[in-house]
Amino acid sequence: xxxxxxxxxxxxxxxxxxxxxxxxxxxxxxxxxxxxxxxxxxxxxxxxxxxxxxxxxxxxxxxxxxxxxxxxxxxxxxxxxxxxxxxxxxxxxxxxxxxxxxxxxxxxxxxxxxxxxxxxxxxxxxxxxxxxxxxxxxxxxxxxxxxxxxxxxxxxxxxxxxxxxxxxxxxxxxxxxxxxxxxxxxxxxxxxxxxxxxxxxxxxxxxxxxxxxxxxxxxxxxxxxxxxxxxxxxxxxxxxxxxxxxxxxxxxxxxxxxxxxxxxxxxxxxxxxxxxxxxxxxxxxxxxxxxxxxxxxxxxxxxxxxxxxxxxxxxxxxxxxxxxxxxxxxxxxxxxxxxxxxxxxxxxxxxxxxxxxxxxxxxxxxxxxxxxxxxxxxxxxxxxxxxxxxxxxxxxxxxxxxxxxxxxxxxxxxxxxxxxxxxxxxxxxxxxxxxxxxxxxxxxxxxxxxxxxxxxxxxxxxxxxxxxxxxxxxxxxxxxxxxxxxxxxxxxxxxxxxxxxxxxxxxxxxxxxxxxxxxxxxxxxxxxxxxxxxxxxxxxxxxxxxxxxxxxxxxxxxxxxxxxxxxxxxxxxxxxxxxxxxxxxxxxxxxxxxxxxx
Numbered sequence: 001x002x003x004x005x006x007x008x009x010x011x012x013x014x015x016x017x018x019x020x021x022x023x024x025x026x027x028x029x030x031x032x033x034x035x036x037x038x039x040x041x042x043x044x045x046x047x048x049x050x051x052x053x054x055x056x057x058x059x060x061x062x063x064x065x066x067x068x069x070x071x072x073x074x075x076x077x078x079x080x081x082x083x084x085x086x087x088x089x090x091x092x093x094x095x096x097x098x099x100x101x102x103x104x105x106x107x108x109x110x111x112x113x114x115x116x117x118x119x120x121x122x123x124x125x126x127x128x129x130x131x132x133x134x135x136x137x138x139x140x141x142x143x144x145x146x147x148x149x150x151x152x153x154x155x156x157x158x159x160x161x162x163x164x165x166x167x168x169x170x171x172x173x174x175x176x177x178x179x180x181x182x183x184x185x186x187x188x189x190x191x192x193x194x195x196x197x198x199x200x201x202x203x204x205x206x207x208x209x210x211x212x213x214x215x216x217x218x219x220x221x222x223x224x225x226x227x228x229x230x231x232x233x234x235x236x237x238x239x240x241x242x243x244x245x246x247x248x249x250x251x252x253x254x255x256x257x258x259x260x261x262x263x264x265x266x267x268x269x270x271x272x273x274x275x276x277x278x279x280x281x282x283x284x285x286x287x288x289x290x291x292x293x294x295x296x297x298x299x300x301x302x303x304x305x306x307x308x309x310x311x312x313x314x315x316x317x318x319x320x321x322x323x324x325x326x327x328x329x330x331x332x333x334x335x336x337x338x339x340x341x342x343x344x345x346x347x348x349x350x351x352x353x354x355x356x357x358x359x360x361x362x363x364x365x366x367x368x369x370x371x372x373x374x375x376x377x378x379x380x381x382x383x384x385x386x387x388x389x390x391x392x393x394x395x396x397x398x399x400x401x402x403x404x405x406x407x408x409x410x411x412x413x414x415x416x417x418x419x420x421x422x423x424x425x426x427x428x429x430x431x432x433x434x435x436x437x438x439x440x441x442x443x444x445x446x447x448x449x450x451x452x453x454x455x456x457x458x459x460x461x462x463x464x465x466x467x468x469x470x471x472x473x474x475x476x477x478x479x480x481x482x483x484x485x486x487x488x489x490x491x492x493x494x495x496x497x498x499x500x501x502x503x504x505x506x507x508x509x510x511x512x513x514x515x516x517x518x519x520x521x522x523x524x525x526x527x528x529x530x531x532x533x534x535x536x537x538x539x540x541x542x543x544x545x546x547x548x549x550x551x552x553x554x555x556x557x558x559x560x561x562x563x564x565x566x567x568x569x570x571x572x573x574x575x576x577x578x579x580x581x582x583x584x585x586x587x588x589x590x591x592x593x594x595x596x597x598x
Contacts, residue, residue, distance in 0.1 A: 010093075012051070041098055049096065053069070094118065097134060102183070102184070102187075109174070130204060131157075142160075203477050204547070208474060212516055219376070221373065222372070223371065233354050240366035244341040250303060255311045350524075352522055373522075377445035380447040436449075514528075541578050550565065550578060552574045
C-alpha cells in the first residue's frame, strides 16, 4: 500500500522548552530506543507534514534534527509562548503542536485531529484526567487572543481555551481511532523510559468519579418485606394496590348526617335528627341512615350509606336520643373521601430513590407488603500495616489498633452496602497478593484497601495488583487528601486503594465510594449534592492547583447557612471543597460543601 499523502495547510510543531526538573537533565535528549527521545516524535511529524518547526531557546543542541527552529518571543512564559512563536513563524494556517517528551505519537490519531475542520480555533483531546493542550491543533486565528493573554501575564492554557472556539475530542472518539491512550503518555523521570507503560497523570476528582462509575454494575434484584425496606432502592416505581382511604372516613368524633336534611336549618328553624346508634373506628358492619336519622361516629370510622357529612359533637345539641342542628353543612364536612391520600395504582415512590422512614408510613396503609429492590452490594475491605493489631489487651510498643476497620465497616453499612471484612494484612507484597486473590472469590461488587500506598518500596498495593494482572485505572488524584490513591480492576472486580490516615479515608469514601454503592443499588442520584454556605472562619491550604477536601460543620443561623471547620472533638457533618485556584478562603466568603449522612 502506498504511503498516505502528507497533510496540507498544517505544520508539525514540537515544543522543547521545558526545564526537565524532575528528569534531572534535558529529557528531550535522553536515549529512547537508541536515539534521542525528541527524534521519535520528530520522525512521526516529518512523515505527516510538509512544514516542520521546533520551538526552542537553545537551538544549538537540536541541530542534528535538521529542522527549522525559532525561539520564544515572550521569554519565561511557558508553553503558551511556544505556541505563540510557532503560529507567528509557520506559513501554514494551522499548527499541530506536541511536546518533546511524547515518544509514542500516533500518526493516524494526528491525522484524525487535523481532519476535524478549519472552523475551530483549537482541536484537542479531552481525556478523563483533563485536556491535552500539548497534543492539539491551533489555528492562526488564535494569535490575537494568545498575545493578549501573554501581555496580561496570563500563561495558563486552560484559561486561553475559555476564550476560543474549541473542538474537544473525548476518550470514546479517540479510542475509535487508536487501541489505547498511550500516544498521550509523556516522560517525566528517567525510570519512565525503562518501561512501555508510562505513568498516568493525576485525575481530578470529577474525572475519577466518572471513570469509576464505568466499572460498577447494578446488583441483582430481590423482593423483600416492607419492614426491611428502609434505605433500599426500588427497581421499579412503587404503586398503591388500593386507595387510601378505601372508604369515606370521618375525621372527627361526631354525628354522621345527610346534608339535604339540614339545608333549611337555622337558629329560628332548627332540624331534629333521631340517633339510631354508633359506629366505632374499625367497625366493618354495613350501616345506613335514612331521612331524619343520624349515627354517632368516631374519628377514622367508615361513613354509613346515605351520609355525606359529619357534625362534631360540640356543634350538635343532644337531648333525649336526638340532636338539634341550627345550620346547613358544606359538602364533605369533616370527611376524607376515598383516595384522599392516594388513589389505587398511584405511584407512591419512584424508582431509584432510597426509601425513607416516612415512605413506609405511606406504603403500608396502601397495601404495599413487599417490593422489588436492588440487592445490597457486597464490599470487601482490608487494612495494610505491619504495625496494626486488633488485640488491645496485648498491645506491644510500636503497635497500634486500626481505626480504619471499624470506620470502613460503619461507612459501608451507612451507605447501604454489606461489609465483608478481609482482615488486616502485614506490609508484604506476598501477604497482600494472597488476600486480594481471596477477595476475588467473595462475590464482591468492589474491594477497598487502606494504607500501603506510599512512594517507592512502600507502594505495596500497586505491586500486588500488578502481580495479579490488574488494569490500573489511575494512580493518583489532584485532590488533597487523595494523591496516594489508586483504582484498578481484576477480572471485572473494582479495587480502590485509599491512603492510611482515617480522616483521609473518611473524606475520600464519601466522594469516591458512596456514589458507587448508590449506583450499584440503582440510585438515580449518585454524586453528593453541592450546598452553598458562608464561611465563618478562614481556611488555608499549603498548595494550590489541587482540590482540597476539608471536614466541616454546616449550621443555620439568622436565616443563613453557615460553615466552619470542626472544633476539637466535634464530628463533621459536611465536606468543604477548597477550589484548586485558592490557597486561602476568608471569613464571609461563599463556599461549596457536600453534606455528610448522619
